[in-house]
Amino acid sequence: MVTLGPATTIGGMRVRVAGAAVDVAVPPAAARVPGVAMAGFRGRAEDPVHLRMIPYPARTVFVDLGDSLLVDDTDGTAKRGCVVVGMIAGSVRGRGRDVDLLQVRLSPLAAHAVLGGGPAGAVVSLEDLWGRDAERTRERLAGLRSWDDRFTVMAAALDRRLSAGKAMDPEVAHAWGRMVAARGRVRVERLAGEVGWSRKRLWSRFRAQVGLTPKRAAALVRFDRAARRLAAGHSAARVAAETGFVDQSHLCREAMAIAGTTPRSVAAAPWLAVDDVAWPA
Incomplete structure (x- = not known):
C-alpha cells in the first residue's frame, strides 16, 4: 500500500506531468472489469496545466472531481464533469490546476455495451449517454476520498452497463x-x-x-x-x-x-x- 495524498490505494506512485506533481492510482486486480482500464489522478499545480491528448485505441471517460476542463479545438467545445472522448482525439486538450480526476479507458467491445455507438472522434457529456445516472455516479464518487472506494463504485456502474448493454457482433x-x-x-x-x-x-x-x-x-x-x-x-x-x-x-x-x-x-x-x-x- 502506498499513500496518495489523503487516499490509499494499490499500485500508485507520483509522477511529474508538465511540471506538476501528480499522484497516480490504479485499481487492484480484483476491482478490474474486462475491457476496462481505470486510473485516478490527483495533484495541484501553481499554474494551470495544459495537456493535449494523444489518440488511443479506446474510448475514454473522464470523471472530473476537481477543476479540469476538456476543450475540443476543432469546434471550441469545452466540457466539465463527466465527459466521453472518442478514439481519435488529437484536437482535444485538458486544462486544470486542481487535479482530481478518474479516467476510464474502454475497449471498443466494452464501449459498445457501456456507451453505445457514436463517432470515434466525438466529445460528448456522459449525461447524454447515461442520463441522470451519470450525475448520480459522479456525486457518489465526489463523496469518497479513497481511490479504492472510487474504483469499486465506478466498476459497479460499468458492470451494470456491460450486463445490460448490447453485445458487439x-x-x-x-x-x-x-x-x-x-x-x-x-x-x-x-x-x-x-x-x-x-x-x-x-x-x-x-x-x-x-x-x-x-x-x-x-x-x-x-x-x-x-x-x-x-x-x-x-x-x-x-x-x-x-x-x-x-x-x-x-x-x-x-x-x-x-x-x-x-x-x-x-x-x-x-x-x-x-x-x-x-x-x-
Whole structure:
C-alpha cells in the first residue's frame, strides 16, 4: 500500500506531468472489469496545466472531481464533469490546476455495451449517454476520498452497463481482436475472409459498432504502438522500421493525420508521461 495524498490505494506512485506533481492510482486486480482500464489522478499545480491528448485505441471517460476542463479545438467545445472522448482525439486538450480526476479507458467491445455507438472522434457529456445516472455516479464518487472506494463504485456502474448493454457482433469483435494481436498490421480483406463476410459488410458493421473503419482502426492500433516506442526514447527511424511503417516519412504522415503533430512532439508529449504507470502494456 502506498499513500496518495489523503487516499490509499494499490499500485500508485507520483509522477511529474508538465511540471506538476501528480499522484497516480490504479485499481487492484480484483476491482478490474474486462475491457476496462481505470486510473485516478490527483495533484495541484501553481499554474494551470495544459495537456493535449494523444489518440488511443479506446474510448475514454473522464470523471472530473476537481477543476479540469476538456476543450475540443476543432469546434471550441469545452466540457466539465463527466465527459466521453472518442478514439481519435488529437484536437482535444485538458486544462486544470486542481487535479482530481478518474479516467476510464474502454475497449471498443466494452464501449459498445457501456456507451453505445457514436463517432470515434466525438466529445460528448456522459449525461447524454447515461442520463441522470451519470450525475448520480459522479456525486457518489465526489463523496469518497479513497481511490479504492472510487474504483469499486465506478466498476459497479460499468458492470451494470456491460450486463445490460448490447453485445458487439462476434465478427466485429473477432476483427478487432485480430487487429490488436497483430498490432495493426493486418489486411481488411483477410479479416473479412476469416469471418465469412464481404469486405463491404465488414466495413459497414465495423464502422457502425467501433466508430472507425477497419483500415482507420488498424492504423490507430499501429500508431499507438509507435507512440509508446517514441515516448520510450527510441528514434523515429527505428520506430518506423519496428512498427510496420514504410519509412520515417510514412510515420510522420500518420502522426500528423492521427495526432495532428510530429513524431518528435509525440515523443515529448506530457500526456504520455503517465502511461507506464497508469496504463501498463
